[in-house]
Amino acid sequence: MMKALTAFVAVTVLTQATPAGASVGFETASAPVPGDKPLAVTIWYPAAAPERPTPLGLYTQSVATGAPVVGHGHPLIVISHGTGGSNADHYDTARALAAAGFIVAAPTHTGDTVGDRSRSLRITERPAQLSRVIDYMTHDWRGRDAVDAGKVGAFGFSSGGFTVLGAIGGEPDMALAVRHCAEHPHFFDCALQRQFGAASQTSNPTPPAPVEHDPRIKAAVAAAPALGFTFAPGGLAKVTVPVQLWRAEWDTVLPQPYYAQVVHDLLPKAEYHVVPAADHFDFMAPCSAALAKAVPMICADNIDRAAFHKTFNAAVVRFFEKTLR
Template identity: 75%
Template sequence: MKALAAMAAILALAGQARAANVGFETASAPVASDKPLALTIWYPTDAPERAVPLSLYVQSVATGAAPAGHGHPLVVISHGTGGANADHYDTARALAAAGFVVAALTHTGDTQGDRSRSMRITERPAELSRVIDYVTRDWRGHDAVDPAKIGAFGFSSGGFTVLAAIGGEPDLTTLARHCAEHPHFYDCALQRQLGGAAATPANPAAVAHDPRIKAAVVAAPALGFAFAPNGLSRVAIPVQLWRAEWDTVLPQPYYAQAVHGLLPKAEYHVVPAAEHFDFMAPCSANLAKVAPSICVDNIDRTAFHKTFNSDVVRFFRTTLGS
């Protein structure tokens, strides 16, 4: 019996390791009394892939193909401030190849071309929940998704978004003191650029928690200090936390390190010599022309993402299955 059990486990692992082809499509999730959310969705498929453009990148996917299989876990992705739903396409594609459905949104008013809501950060978790609603109920491939297996991935402001969505309660009144002490930090400079104190609502939206999220990956989270001292005490799900050792955008110990102090049981990774933007997909030549500051690497970002994506896939497989 032990031999049969061992063989079954080996076969199960072999099945998990088999990489699927990756399907891809864009979608739009309606939002009551607001603009719809632009989505990019990756998923397992049996259709052949081909190279297609995605924003300033090129990816190998089967555009518009039918999803293959059922019961896939869902991972939703929240981008950093001024970003978009293509920013982590390589991580999304790695997850889809491993058997996940992945949906990345573009947060309304927090993109390169529209920064009108960049400081209204507590509104973001509700948008993440809307994506979960859409993909599990309204998306044409929703039957392929297991609504009981949902994870979230967030980078920078997206990391804050995910921490808030999984139970975090930030105290944004700490931002004024933080910026008085560190006026040169990126978040403080952004606040001044967008209109100083007026850019931050006097009564920020209440954070929308989503108990459907069962596991989270958080990379270089923004405003980590705002969760101290007890703002993450209700987070009870597995968390994988990432910090760039030489993060000059969100320098330590105020961001990822602060979160680690509040979530000491999180699976914690510090990437040697890495900078903030190294968690974004490796830069294309087109992106390097448009946003060179995002593409200045101290490390080999392509090599790092092989390990990074593998660790993200492994974590979600362990916590959600696939």
């Protein structure tokens, strides 16, 4: 399998074009949400200032913090992390996009982060949060004049993959989760339901929020999307934008054929990648020593994650170059 991965990398790796002297700028911001807490947003963008090693969660990234945004007409990519995740989970993909001339904004989803799981089951609220970030980046962010509001893409992993599929027109049937968990009680999403469901139950439980669609999103990447089965049989019929779909061959968190495979069956024209020997968390940034020590489960790789991410990030950049430029 390692030989297969090596071949996969060799065949598909792309050279990422970066203008001479270009660097990646970085900052954090707060996007207002009417009637709710503001969203913490992490932003990467094209810059021309020296980069320095900068902590981000349990990682260290090379960025030019607070540097001016250079250029104009940059497409915007919003990133949605997985359940219980953080703004650092896909920092390397964000840097690759920013180095290629995109502006990238990653919200930390309220109530579904590593430090706050109070809304982990309210997944249908997440697409609306992406829309609030797009509002902020195109109307209120200090660099808004550098954003091309007509060229917006979305990237999501796991629950974030579900999020972007909803944002581009997907209509999930959340009632299907009851049958799914009756048949597969030991699956990760069903364990999550048991872990956080009891605390959220009341005599009059709140129904799932309607999924908010955002026609400003013109292309989407979904890596190992969660709850793919909730879109069957016709929940993705309204999706018309280009989609790049990724699946880990040996995904032990969201196993075949209930998640990414369902999405592929419903979107047969999507650009589809199956990563040999990979597991679920291989779509997250290569682990730092600190992360491997803190959460070893996320870092137990069957593949060379750093080598894979050279391919993965280049393919994501290529897809958005093709669909948004």
